[in-house]
Every structure is written in structure tokens, then in C-alpha cells.
Amino acid sequence: MNTTILIAEDEPLMRERLQTMLALAWPEARIVLVAENGNDAWDGFLEHEPDVVFLDIRMPGLSGLEVAERIGKRAHVVFVTAYDQYAVDAFDAGAVDYLLKPVQAERLQRALVRLRDKLGAQPADMAHLLQSLRAALPEPPREKLKWIKASVGKQIRLIDVNEVLFFQADTKYTRVVLAGSEALVRTPLKDLLGGLDPAQFWQIHRGTMVNVKAIEAAERIDAERMQVLLRGSTEKLPVSRTFTHLFRD
Numbered sequence: 077m078n079t080t081i082l083i084a085e086d087e088p089l090m091r092e093r094l095q096t097m098l099a100l101a102w103p104e105a106r107i108v109l110v111a112e113n114g115n116d117a118w119d120g121f122l123e124h125e126p127d128v129v130f131l132d133i134r135m136p137g138l139s140g141l142e143v144a145e146r147i148g149k150r151a152h153v154v155f156v157t158a159y160d161q162y163a164v165d166a167f168d169a170g171a172v173d174y175l176l177k178p179v180q181a182e183r184l185q186r187a188l189v190r191l192r193d194k195l196g197a198q199p200a201d202m203a204h205l206l207q208s209l210r211a212a213l214p215e216p217p218r219e220k221l222k223w224i225k226a227s228v229g230k231q232i233r234l235i236d237v238n239e240v241l242f243f244q245a246d247t248k249y250t251r252v253v254l255a256g257s258e259a260l261v262r263t264p265l266k267d268l269l270g271g272l273d274p275a276q277f278w279q280i281h282r283g284t285m286v287n288v289k290a291i292e293a294a295e296r297i298d299a300e301r302m303q304v305l306l307r308g309s310t311e312k313l314p315v316s317r318t319f320t321h322l323f324r325d
Contacts, residue, residue: 079105079195082126084117084143085156086135094130094156094179101181102188114138118146119266122282122318126151128191130175133157133213138270141209144202146279150318152199154187159213167209172200221271226252226259233259238276241290241309243268245283255308280304281316294323 081098085091095110108124111117115137121129129151131140138146144153155167158177167174173187194200224235235252244251245265252259261268265283277285292305294315302315302323315323 079128080124080126081105081107082109082111082117082120082124082129082151083107084111084114084120084130084135084140085132086112087132090132090156090177090179097179097181097184098130101184112136114140114143115266115269118143118269119282121147121151122316125318127195128152128154130154130156133159133209137267139215141206141213141215142270145206147202149199149201152191152194153202154191167205172202172205218270220273221268224252224261226261228257228259235259237272238287238289240287241306242284242286242313243272243277244285244313253309253311278319278322280319280322281314282318284313286313 079102083091083094083098085094091110091112095107098105098107105128108126109120111120113136117129117131117135118138121143129143129147131143131153133140133155140155144155147153153172155172155174156177156179157174173190175183175187221237224237224240226233226235235254239254241253241255243265244253246260248262248264249260250263250265250268252261265285268285269279272285276288278288279285286304286306290306290308292307294302294304296302300317302320304313304315306313
């Protein structure tokens with residue numbers, strides 16, 4: 077099967093340039109999504125599960141580093157960066173490739189040769205590299221969500237995120253489920269991701285984020301499927317294959 081590629085880049089000209097260069101240099105590969113921000117990149121990754129991801133480091137929403145952290149060992153990642161020698165040193169010490177902006181055709185060709193050689197093997201563990209990059213390219217701490225405004229009947233309620241059992245995508249809305257009640261917010265789930273503490277809220281499905289403190293148990297349905305049982309709710313939440321590792325580690 078053809079290799080599948082996801083591109084995430086917030087600069088329109090760079091996005092178009094990279095897409096064109098990849099189509100010329102690797103015509104047998106298929107670009108499944110071109111994302112303009114980190115939230116769409118992560119959502120698209122869950123939908124398409126591409127083999128290779130080209131990630132800009134700094135993007136609106138989730139940063140490229142945050143998306144890479146979520147991807148882990150499930151795809152080969154090539155970072156696209158405009159940064160200086162500090163970042164380059166970190167990349168050169170790791171097993172993940174990078175492209176400096178503006179991307180040059182010759183440098184892209186070298187990266188693609190390495191990628192083709194790696195496709196049959198498990199993607200590199202990026203943990204050490206991501207730690208080094210965070211030290212070299214510090215970002216201001218992001219304020220985590222504490223309250224959410226949600227519609228409940230004719231009321232607009234302020235909901236403490238600590239009381240939320242789980243968030244679930246519901247067409248253009250996000251369903252916010254608490255013990256004994258629920259509400260809808262207009263913000264898509266993918267746009268809530270960056271504001272939720274990843275240590276407290278685990279994504280267990282493309283459309284579901286669950287409060288770890290509310291998890292009573294995770295049970296296996298069969299060899300491939302699992303579901304989560306929650307305190308304060310009778311709902312059983314399916315765990316997609318992408319996230320079963322959370323309950324195996």
C-alpha cells in the first residue's frame with residue numbers, strides 16, 4: 077500500500093510549498109491531510125493514522141511538540157522548523173529527522189531517503205528529543221481550563237472542570253457529562269484539548285476525553301476492544317485501538 081502523509085504547517089506559503097515538493101519528490105505517497113494548526117493535525121492523525129507526519133514546531137492550538145508527544149511511536153515524524161543551532165543540535169542527537177525553513181529540495185530528498193529506509197521499522201521513541209527541544213525552545217506556560225460555560229436548558233452554567241466525568245464530541249458541540257447531569261458547549265472537543273490538563277483528562281477515543289479520577293475500571297471486550305467504566309455514570313465508554321496502551325502500561 078502507498079505510504080500516507082499528514083502535513084501540519086500554519087504558514088500558507090510554506091504549507092503549499094511543502095505539499096508541492098512532496099508530490100514531486102515522492103509521487104507514490106498519498107497526502108491524506110494538510111492541517112493549518114495543531115488541533116486539526118491531531119484530530120486528522122486520529123482519523124487517518126498516517127505513516128509519516130511533517131510537523132511545524134510552532135502552530136496555533138496544540139504545538140508541534142504536543143502533537144508529537146501524542147503521536148509517540150505510532151508514526152514517523154519529520155519536524156519543520158525555522159529555529160537555530162540549539163534546535164538543530166537537539167535533532168542531530170535524536171533519531172527523528174527535521175527540515176529547516178525555507179525547505180530546500182535537496183534536503184527534502186535526503187530526509188525522504190531516510191524515511192523510506194525506516195518505514196519497515198517501528199518509529200523512533202521521541203521522548204528524549206522532545207525533552208531536549210523543550211529545553212532549547214521554551215514556550216510560555218499555557219493556562220489550563222478551570223471553568224467551562226455550558227448551556228443547560230435556558231441557563232448558562234459555569235462548570236468546574238474537576239466535576240466533569242467526560243467530554244464527548246457531539247456534531248458541532250461537545251457534550252459535558254457530570255454525575256447526575258450533562259450540558260452542551262459550542263466549542264469542538266479538538267479545540268478543548270490544549271486547555272485540558274493531560275494528566276487529569278485522558279483521550280480514549282477520537283471523540284472522548286475522560287477524567288482519570290472518575291475511572292473505576294477498564295475492561296476488555298475482546299482481543300482488540302476495551303471500554304471504560306466510570307464512577308457516577310452508567311455509560312460505558314469505548315476505548316479506540318489508538319489509546320489502549322494507556323491501560324496496558
